[in-house]
Amino acid sequence: MQSEFLSTKTVEEILKRTLNALEEGKTQMYDVAEAARHEHNRVQQNLDQVRSEIQQAIHDVEDLERKFNHFRVRLYHVNKDYELYSENEKRSIYEEAELIREQLAAARERERILRVRRDGLEQSLMKLQEIVDKAETLVSQVGVALNYLAGNIREVNEQIENVQARYQIGQEILKGQEEERKRMAREIHDGPVQDLANLVVQMEICERLYESGRHQDAMAELTSLKRLVQGSMRDMRRIIHDLSPMTLEDLGLIPTVRKYVEEVSAQSGISIEVSVLGDEVRLESPLEVALFRTIQEAVHNSRRHANPTAVVVRIEFMPKHVTVGIFDNGIGFDLDHVRRKVKEGKHYGLLGMENRIQLLDGTLSIQSKPGSGTRIIAQLPVELSLE
Numbered sequence: 001m002q003s004e005f006l007s008t009k010t011v012e013e014i015l016k017r018t019l020n021a022l023e024e025g026k027t028q029m030y031d032v033a034e035a036a037r038h039e040h041n042r043v044q045q046n047l048d049q050v051r052s053e054i055q056q057a058i059h060d061v062e063d064l065e066r067k068f069n070h071f072r073v074r075l076y077h078v079n080k081d082y083e084l085y086s087e088n089e090k091r092s093i094y095e096e097a098e099l100i101r102e103q104l105a106a107a108r109e110r111e112r113i114l115r116v117r118r119d120g121l122e123q124s125l126m127k128l129q130e131i132v133d134k135a136e137t138l139v140s141q142v143g144v145a146l147n148y149l150a151g152n153i154r155e156v157n158e159q160i161e162n163v164q165a166r167y168q169i170g171q172e173i174l175k176g177q178e179e180e181r182k183r184m185a186r187e188i189h190d191g192p193v194q195d196l197a198n199l200v201v202q203m204e205i206c207e208r209l210y211e212s213g214r215h216q217d218a219m220a221e222l223t224s225l226k227r228l229v230q231g232s233m234r235d236m237r238r239i240i241h242d243l244s245p246m247t248l249e250d251l252g253l254i255p256t257v258r259k260y261v262e263e264v265s266a267q268s269g270i271s272i273e274v275s276v277l278g279d280e281v282r283l284e285s286p287l288e289v290a291l292f293r294t295i296q297e298a299v300h301n302s303r304r305h306a307n308p309t310a311v312v313v314r315i316e317f318m319p320k321h322v323t324v325g326i327f328d329n330g331i332g333f334d335l336d337h338v339r340r341k342v343k344e345g346k347h348y349g350l351l352g353m354e355n356r357i358q359l360l361d362g363t364l365s366i367q368s369k370p371g372s373g374t375r376i377i378a379q380l381p382v383e384l385s386l387e
Contacts, residue, residue: 039199040128046207047121050114057111064104071097117210120222124203127229134233198228253288254280254315257295261313268303271310278317287380290356291315291324294364297353298326298376306330306374319382326376332368353378 074093082090202225209218248256254276261272283291295313302308308330316323353376357364362380 036128036132040125040132043121043125043128043203047118047125050118050121054111054114054118057107057114061104061107061111064100064107068097068100068104071100113210113213116215117207120206120210120218123222124206124225127226128199130233131229199225202228248288248292249285252280252282253291256288256292257313257315260292260296261299261311264299264303270303270308272299273310273312275312275314276317277314281317283322283382286360287322287382290360290362290380291322291378293356294353294376294378295324295326302326302328302330302374306332308373321379321381323377323379325378327373329373332370332372332374334370335366335368 071093075097078090078093202221206218206221206225209215209221254274258274261274264270265272282288299311299313302311306328308328311326311328314323314325314327316325354364357378357380360380362378365377366374367376368374
């Protein structure tokens with residue numbers, strides 16, 4: 001039987017593989033940004049081509065207008081001196097004038113269609129530029145998050161002296177971060193990447209509709225395209241915020257929690273109350289991150305699985321510890337069944353909450369049963385200790 005204890009070199013290899021997995025996730029973020037930039041460049045090329053065609057159309061219209069004015073003068077003289085022209089001459093002049101008139105009308109219509117198409121492409125280009133900007137911001141945010149996680153992994157390696165403990169925590173980090181990387185990749189693939197693909201298809205449809213003169217149908221497609229872009233932007237903002245809530249570092253735990261539950265309440269219609277007991281103080285960064293992620297995961301699980309009408313988030317500051325409670329009036333669940341799933345390596349959200357709190361010398365209590373809602377209580381010591 002293989003020894004349960006691993007060498008430092010083996011643990012280092014585990015951590016190295018973790019960092020490599022995170023780097024692969026970062027590469028996927030770059031691919032999203034590149035796809036957005038490529039589509040932007042393609043639309044820009046189409047717009048440049050349309051603008052060139054408009055200039056040619058304007059030239060054609062001006063040339064035909066000069067020719068038509070010339071024939072109008074000839075028609076004037078024919079009508080004035082009608083008897084001086086033979087029937088063939090008069091017929092020829094009238095036919096040529098009518099041909100020029102039809103060509104002029106067609107050229108003017110082509111110019112109008114090209115202008116409408118140009119306006120549509122310019123609007124699409126503006127929206128695509130917003131997508132490109134947001135995608136590049138997402139890449140930057142992911143890079144910051146990965147650097148932070150990489151630093152945390154190195155810090156764990158430096159601080160944990162017991163080889164067995166280092167092995168266990170390294171495995172938990174590897175599994176948790178790999179799952180997070182897959183979740184992020186899945187969210188981006190199913191959201192913004194799919195939206196970009198649909199965007200290309202809809203823009204091609206708009207082009208064909210404009211070219212065929214079906215302007216109302218084209219405008220309807222543009223309206224649908226606008227909604228698609230807006231939805232993609234909302235998805236990217238949410239992903240960026242999930243990676244790193246800006247207010248947590250700047251303003252602290254309570255303002256960040258209040259902002260988060262306000263957004264969830266507005267989106268879901270669930271009544272969410274935040275209650276703060278004791279004297280609010282700023283905590284060390286790892287404590288605030290752990291407590292916020294616990295609240296975030298608990299509220300997310302409640303919203304997704306419990307169908308509650310009300311959720312209460314209670315944060316209590318005490319001299320030697322801080323306690324967070326999340327209570328909902330949802331459908332509840334069989335706790336024993338869920339714990340069996342956790343032991344089987346499932347329910348990563350619950351496992352992540354427990355590991356996060358335990359790594360900071362805290363405790364996590366979960367109480368639930370079908371039909372009776374759920375109570376989750378996490379308690380952490382105020383003095384951070386990883387020794």
